[in-house]
Amino acid sequence: MRGNHVIGEAAIRAGCHFYAGYPITPQNELTEYMAARLSEVKDGVFIQAESELAAINMVMGASMAGTRAMTSSSGPGISLKQESISFLSAMELPAVIVNISRGGPGLGNIAPSQSDYFQATRGGGHGDYRNIVLAPNSVQELADLTMRAFDLADKYRTPVLILGDGMLGQMMEPVEFLDPKKPGKPVSKEWTLTGANGRPSRIIRSLLLDPTVEEEHNWKLVRKYERIIHKETLVEDFLLGDSTMAVIAFGTAARITKGAILRAREQNIKVGMIRPITLWPFPSKAIQEISKIIKHFLVFELNTGQMIDDVRLSLEGRGEVHFYGRPGGIIPTPLEVSRVIASQYYQKRLG
Amino acid sequence: MRGNHVIGEAAIRAGCHFYAGYPITPQNELTEYMAARLSEVKDGVFIQAESELAAINMVMGASMAGTRAMTSSSGPGISLKQESISFLSAMELPAVIVNISRGGPGLGNIAPSQSDYFQATRGGGHGDYRNIVLAPNSVQELADLTMRAFDLADKYRTPVLILGDGMLGQMMEPVEFLDPKKPGKPVSKEWTLTGANGRPSRIIRSLLLDPTVEEEHNWKLVRKYERIIHKETLVEDFLLGDSTMAVIAFGTAARITKGAILRAREQNIKVGMIRPITLWPFPSKAIQEISKIIKHFLVFELNTGQMIDDVRLSLEGRGEVHFYGRPGGIIPTPLEVSRVIASQYYQKRLG
Amino acid sequence: MKKVFSRPKSLKNNPFHYCPGCGHSILHRIIGEVIDEMGLQEIAIGVPPAGCAVLAYNYFDIDMGEAPHGRGAAVATGLKRALPNRLVFTYQGDGDIAAIGTAETIHAANRGENITAIFVNNAVYGMTGGQMAPTTLPGQKTTTSPGGRTEVAHGHPMNLSEMLALASGSVYIVRTAVSSTSNILKTKKAVAKAFQVQLSGMGFSLVEVLSPCGTNWKMIPTEACHWIEESMVKCYPLGVIKDITGGRKSAD
Amino acid sequence: MKKVFSRPKSLKNNPFHYCPGCGHSILHRIIGEVIDEMGLQEIAIGVPPAGCAVLAYNYFDIDMGEAPHGRGAAVATGLKRALPNRLVFTYQGDGDIAAIGTAETIHAANRGENITAIFVNNAVYGMTGGQMAPTTLPGQKTTTSPGGRTEVAHGHPMNLSEMLALASGSVYIVRTAVSSTSNILKTKKAVAKAFQVQLSGMGFSLVEVLSPCGTNWKMIPTEACHWIEESMVKCYPLGVIKDITGGRKSAD
Amino acid sequence: MTKKSGTIEINQELCKGCLFCVEACPKGLIISASKLNAKGYYPTAFREKGIRRELRECTGCCACAISCPEIAIEVYRG
Amino acid sequence: MTKKSGTIEINQELCKGCLFCVEACPKGLIISASKLNAKGYYPTAFREKGIRRELRECTGCCACAISCPEIAIEVYRG
Amino acid sequence: MMGYVLAVAGMRDGKNVTYLPAYGAEVRGGTANCTVAIADEEIASPVASSPEFVVVMNKPSLSRFQNVIQSGGGLFINSSMVDTRPVRGDIEIFEVPANDLAKDLGNGRLTNMIMLGAFVRKTGMASLGTTEQAVQEIFEEKGKSIVKQNKRALKAGYDYMG
Amino acid sequence: MMGYVLAVAGMRDGKNVTYLPAYGAEVRGGTANCTVAIADEEIASPVASSPEFVVVMNKPSLSRFQNVIQSGGGLFINSSMVDTRPVRGDIEIFEVPANDLAKDLGNGRLTNMIMLGAFVRKTGMASLGTTEQAVQEIFEEKGKSIVKQNKRALKAGYDYMG
């Protein structure tokens, strides 16, 4: 199946009954899939909204009602959703937001790119908040992480972003849908708005006029974020065992890097990879751990350098960090990346 | 004069002829000032737009025409402008955008806060771009930096953000308007859209479908950003000479810190302050320089910890960094901050 | 003697924070009465706006969920689609619904979303301190039209309700006022009918309420009500704008 | 023999990238002809949309500035207010102007901004691959209404132009088509008149053009034109919707 | 007794002195009081407060209460 | 000679074969050609190409050119 | 208004001044307050840890601000509205029945200026003259009678403390 | 379509497959291309540094892709549309007059399947049988006659290489 379709199918299997979206390349197949598929699901709701702004606010309403809800877009559309993402975070509403990103800034182009890393991980909206950001690198992972996204969103009452790119959205690979995790304890939603039938009325809001109340709310969110950092960080190691150098890359770039590393290893270059699967929380601990052994890092991103900040924040000087970036929708080949690896490797006399 | 009015007056004196905005507390006095004042200026245009989105796009149009143009808002409204800020950056259009920020996320409250730091410095919109971010800490600086903002925007063809907060916007202090810097060489705008009268027609766009072209554009922007980092970084030192500890704070927090440091010094605590005036470019070099002598840093922000990332990125382990944050619109007193300073100072046996 | 008038039970026991003589207070009570009388307290879900009525949830004793400024119709759409058998209404100021929320409102009406919008038109941005709204009358002084609104510089007062009547998904659109006892009673009837339209699944309904804002009009409350009846109604005529509940199409 | 028909000089010499039989191509030429004939090449500034015509600046040999999707009216407002004696027009698809850009367009009209909008209605999102638009006809199949648009599930086709006619700042609103030689000629007249309205400073003008999109309608180009004349015009009747250039108010 | 008789109670702490009730009462039975309430407003007062039922003009028509934004008026009739 | 006479030139490399001109020509003078152009379309051709002026039916009415999206047709008259 | 007039008066006296209102603009109701700092040197922080003087107009403000005053400082109370008194013994307390005085002047809204009159007399932060000048400047555009009324109120408060 | 059918066929053969189209969806025109990786092991990168085989349908694609082919690999050219030939000597070149063959079949749009037929015959990446099965699956919902036509085209390309 095609990546975009897989996200849709996984969402529906995870119990997503509500989708609102707006066309934008390269995520259209997802919207289209939901249009067709949700009409077959009992109580399934598909709305093609009049804009990205309307779409995310519809999702907000559905989430208030306790429904698993999703929206998707690409760069420019995600920018338009920022105000409401900030609201969702403040009101502690679960929601899954998919960004099949493209080249930017501005209208840019529709080629795969990773230049929305900052926007996703630093909160492009106003105020102190963080969102869980999942970065799949295969069609299978699109399926698995989409399902996980809904669970995390409910568990922590927070928006979860899936950051893919045009390549993942378009790519076809075989995929297996795991049965949605038996919800150990179903997350009870005793905060949802369903009408005050037989219970006191409820309020969902983000306005906290009294600074002391708002401050307490901010710190409460921070405590939640710390729990998430502690429990939900995901990272993949690849051939680190004997390596003297590690490439750090996520998503599509990591996929290319795998190919590059296999090539490099053919030349006896001892290089491995660290792949953050959650971009926030970022696997800082794991990188710190590895920096006890490996001292040379190459950050490879399909942008001009964004995740590198998180790598440097993780290391705080405990390793040398180099960067290779190809922004604007360029997809370098594994060969090209393996050459960058080799040149770094030999320059640093690691081999 | 009141801070918000000062921004307006400074803008007009800097040649701003176009303002489009939308009401939001605590920046309304600026919009209201522009409504009254621009009607007295020849060719002055004031538009109360139907939304923040419309406002920034009107500014985009005026900027294409070569007019010095400004918009202003607060947190939620700034979030809505993110898509267009990305466009302005991509199309290399000058514009001045004022954020008189408030407590967030969500609707939050209208009290002063610094929780939009990430949004401002990391690009809340999509794609690889950076904006100059100026952080005044007095009414006089509001005047000076507003004028500077227009010059920088034109010089580098880039949006410039002024990040204030409700306290600066409401505060009244005496102010002197410097004569707008004699524009050494007036920035010629040979890219503006004015009708193809006697010259070839022009295009302003951000769509660059060919990834190689988009990539080249991305790196071109990076080169521009490096020039800005090199030339336009601003930072203030305060009593660092004999200090063994430095507080790092910006804007209103820095203002409070000054009071706190004066109090702390009364107790013989040798503490000074580093105040980034440009948040982007961040004064990393200056901090690195200082870290050769001072090893203990206290980052104080009116949020849950955002600028601290930039401090840690500057130091990369070359100093100990602590954090004190009061989010949500709380304005701690100098006394409170001086106590935090003292406790840090004595704990670390610096005195 | 029997108590014949007192606080509706679907309002909480909190005194209003609104200014003296504010239309929001009156309208809150009316809505509360209608919810009581129609027995809707247990199924009603309100969507308050950014605006002076942002704290409406402090008064209504029903479930309420805040929307970002202007996005009431979209949030209500999400709620109602997820819970089709609840009563979902937005409560929005003129700045909220007719400026920043124009697109969301028109498209909700156009899709025929089965929700009710209560549109409180006080010709001004109340909460933010009295700026010009799209609904501000010609000549009216506001903090962003200090010399009075002029059509050339600031445009024309906008008749959103009439535009919404053109959307084929809208069913019942009416304009009332809370400027006098009789107008208050008419407003109550209109709200009740709009809720009824929604309960019968007919589509989009909207009640526009001309509402005094003495504070920003720089008038004492009674003057403000007179101004509604003398000036505002000329620009915004009271009455039914569209009602196709009888199957009859009577668009503007 | 004299050359009586050739490429207008305000178009560049680039072949169009549009699909065979696309209405955008025809409309580009028409606008080019009007600009030539009215001598506007040196003062015209165009605002192309996101949409199939996003590359319009590759064809028009005039100054052009891109707007984010839907924000054409706001960008044009900024340009025109800054340069009141230029001709500023937007070129927008139905998705662009009638969905995401609803608010910007209605408020520009309401303020009476002295700009011209060219609104290309092909009842579909062309560029993104044929999704349903607010203007999609009932029953029409698109990639997001695979079973055909139904009023219940997807809402009603939206008549933006009629709504805009209610805005008091709009002066000239007309609907035409590029489905036949005679309709093409009428479209050209309409564009010329709209530009004239702007040049005389009268206010907001808009030309809605029904335009074939064989690719997404899954029709060959000639079929697409027939479909416009048989089906689309029923929902979107051709002709003048509002024209108060003579002082006479003839709103819908 | 055919004539319906009424009375009202004004909660002077809720009242904000908007005078809507004064305008609304067809019998002119409500007047402005002369002392501030805790919120700093001059509340209104019912002229027939404490007056014997037979002498009251109040009909319990509710006009005052309907027009009161603060729900400060309760009406009794019978 | 009172009858206006015309002729057209079709740029077959610009043509995308939409057939609008074929429908538009009141005289039926345009036909689909049978070989692909470089862009992969079957362009149209003018039936009176190279035919003597006196024998031509083409009036130079421009209907074909007006309907052509690609500006592939130039018209001559006189 | 009171703080604003004081700030302007301070500026006219050639001092460094910051005026920092807290806003209730976005939501009706709530306690309003402002901070004015007047000094000969540059003002490091416009936020006062412990102000020298506090003026409270109503009860909620009294409970909120009574404890921040510097030891040895002064507290001005609008005694028409506030019936309780702080328990602190280390500050001086000045009672001004501002609403009653205002009523005497025939305009209930002049309480602010009355308090300010009392304030400048007791603290000497600005002279009556510069304060009157500030009133003149600020109210000028609202018309002569407003200026006059406000000056009268200022004087009334000043005299009350006499 | 060609790549998609091949990918599905590969999957039916039990291989690991990635199919990566490059999209021209958002803008009309431009060269379209796609990458299919078929392997027995996990596919590290769906982006091919130097593919073994390339199929080009038109001239712009030839100039864009001719140099990336692995030495010793193969290049399939639609000779009806492309008149130039690459200068490289280290690859094998297969010419298929796809448009002409398609015309013979009476449907100009079948060029893709013809090339695919030729491709699977020469490369053995999938058998004719599985490829036909893939065609069946994919075109099923478009109706029987479409399936039949496509299968015929596949066969025609396959036979042409025979």
Ligand SMILES: Cc1ncc(C[n+]2csc(CCOP(=O)(O)OP(=O)(O)O)c2C)c(N)n1
């Ligand atoms: C995105 C955004 N922009 C602006 C605001 C500030 N704001 C709060 S309420 C409001 C509008 C108030 O006017 P109206 O909707 O007419 O309600 P009223 O107060 O008059 O009842 C505005 C602009 C906001 N909260 N969010």
Ligand SMILES: Cc1ncc(C[n+]2csc(CCOP(=O)(O)OP(=O)(O)O)c2C)c(N)n1
């Ligand atoms: C904010 C944003 N959302 C979505 C898109 C994707 N997009 C590009 S063009 C377009 C609309 C195309 O439809 P229309 O406006 O009708 O123009 P057409 O292509 O039909 O001429 C969309 C949704 C975008 N570029 N930006």
Ligand code: SF4
């Ligand atoms: S400002 Fe106006 S709308 Fe707001 S509470 Fe006061 S009277 Fe009511």
Ligand code: SF4
């Ligand atoms: S998709 Fe439709 S609108 Fe777009 S170029 Fe093709 S025919 Fe024209």
Ligand code: SF4
């Ligand atoms: S109930 Fe009627 S008569 Fe009695 S006080 Fe109220 S308005 Fe007057």
Ligand code: SF4
């Ligand atoms: S209407 Fe209510 S609030 Fe107004 S004066 Fe009468 S009792 Fe008081």
Ligand code: SF4
């Ligand atoms: S000019 Fe007229 S007659 Fe001649 S070919 Fe064209 S349409 Fe036919």
Ligand code: SF4
């Ligand atoms: S109208 Fe133009 S593009 Fe279409 S077939 Fe005729 S010549 Fe070719």
Ligand SMILES: [Mg+2]
């Ligand atoms: Mg209002």
Ligand SMILES: [Mg+2]
């Ligand atoms: Mg369209």
